[in-house]
Amino acid sequence: MRVATWNVNSIKAHFDVVTRWLGEARPDVVCLQEIKCEDQNFPSAAFEELNYGAAVFGQKTYNGVAILSKFPLENIVRGLAGDASDEQSRYIQATVMDGVRSTTVACIYLPNGNPIDSPKYPYKLGWMDRLIAHTKGLLKQEEAFVLAGDYNAIPKAIDAKTPSQWVNDALFLPTTRAKFQELQALGLTDAFRALHPTATNQYTFYDYQAGAWQKENGIRIDHMMLSPQAADRLVAANIEKHVRGWEKPSDHVPFVIEL
DNA sequence: ATGACATATGAGATATGA
Numbered sequence: 580m581r582v583a584t585w586n587v588n589s590i591k592a593h594f595d596v597v598t599r600w601l602g603e604a605r606p607d608v609v610c611l612q613e614i615k616c617e618d619q620n621f622p623s624a625a626f627e628e629l630n631y632g633a634a635v636f637g638q639k640t641y642n643g644v645a646i647l648s649k650f651p652l653e654n655i656v657r658g659l660a661g662d663a664s665d666e667q668s669r670y671i672q673a674t675v676m677d678g679v680r681s682t683t684v685a686c687i688y689l690p691n692g693n694p695i696d697s698p699k700y701p702y703k704l705g706w707m708d709r710l711i712a713h714t715k716g717l718l719k720q721e722e723a724f725v726l727a728g729d730y731n732a733i734p735k736a737i738d739a740k741t742p743s744q745w746v747n748d749a750l751f752l753p754t755t756r757a758k759f760q761e762l763q764a765l766g767l768t769d770a771f772r773a774l775h776p777t778a779t780n781q782y783t784f785y786d787y788q789a790g791a792w793q794k795e796n797g798i799r800i801d802h803m804m805l806s807p808q809a810a811d812r813l814v815a816a817n818i819e820k821h822v823r824g825w826e827k828p829s830d831h832v833p834f835v836i837e838l
Numbered sequence: 839a840t841g842a843c844a845t846a847t848g849a850g851a852t853a854t855g856a
Contacts, residue, residue, distance in 0.1 A: 588855085589845055613855085615846070640846050641854070691856060731856070750856060786856065787843040798856080830844075830856085 580650075580677050580838050581605070582684060584727040584801055586612040586784075586831035590645075593829050594622060600822055601629060606835055607649045608675055610686035610727040614643035621645060638668035644686045644728075650677045661709035669706070682809065682838065683717065687728030692749030700749055703731070707758040714765055723808040723838075726767070729831065730802050732759045734769070737779060738799035750800060768810035770803040770836045771818065781818050784831050792823050801834050812838040 583606040618637040631647040636657040652673040659670035672685040692703030736742040745751035782797025815837040
């Protein structure tokens with residue numbers, strides 16, 4: 580089963596590149612972030628024509644997540660527990676039934692957190708704490724799951740072309756990296772690093788500004804964290820960098836694994 | 839350097855992103 584994650588930076592604005600990549604890569608399950616639309620405006624019918632069903636947790640203007648799947652999606656969960664006052668659509672989870680076995684897939688859009696002296700940074704850290712708490716519950720089930728999405732976290736210096744550019748940024752602050760490490764230390768596997776432990780110049784985000792793509796000035800912030808049962812099935816992990824060079828792209832590129 | 843570049847909203851300028 581091929582599972583992908585992709586921050587599409589508006590499904591309306593980038594629908595054509597999304598469908599172009601679906602046709603090329605033929606993933607079974609795709610976690611989308613920043614769809615930037617309400618549920619009723621998500622192009623579910625168009626994806627249905629491409630043989631993808633959809634589970635959507637949308638929001639007007641900002642955020643919004645969705646899971647596309649060629650297999651039935653069951654037990655859909657919208658929102659991350661732990662803060663009833665949180666109105667941002669950043670988490671959707673479903674169980675994929677592929678006929679052979681079930682795999683739980685969570686689609687995550689972790690808060691950016693900048694500026695770091697604003698309430699946005701504590702919101703990010705609190706969200707990470709809630710994700711850690713939720714993951715502890717998932718692990719108790721001892722089944723295969725994938726936490727896929729835009730983590731807005733650069734795990735290590737190797738995951739940035741220019742680490743010095745990010746030292747005072749919410750994506751790379753020691754506190755952010757420590758929380759990401761805390762999540763991983765629960766027993767999760769970073770799918771990309773597991774198969775490419777020393778690979779450099781493998782990034783999932785290139786800013787639209789200052790010619791970042793042309794300079795290969797990227798960061799690796801979109802991740803898939805696997806439970807032990809999912810990690811046992813991991814056979815491939817690829818960052819689809821070439822998609823960033825297409826016409827009118829998202830600033831993130833797809834990241835796909837094979838289980 | 840608080841910008842560049844892109845998106846949504848809504849019809850000009852502002853909020854957000856990373």
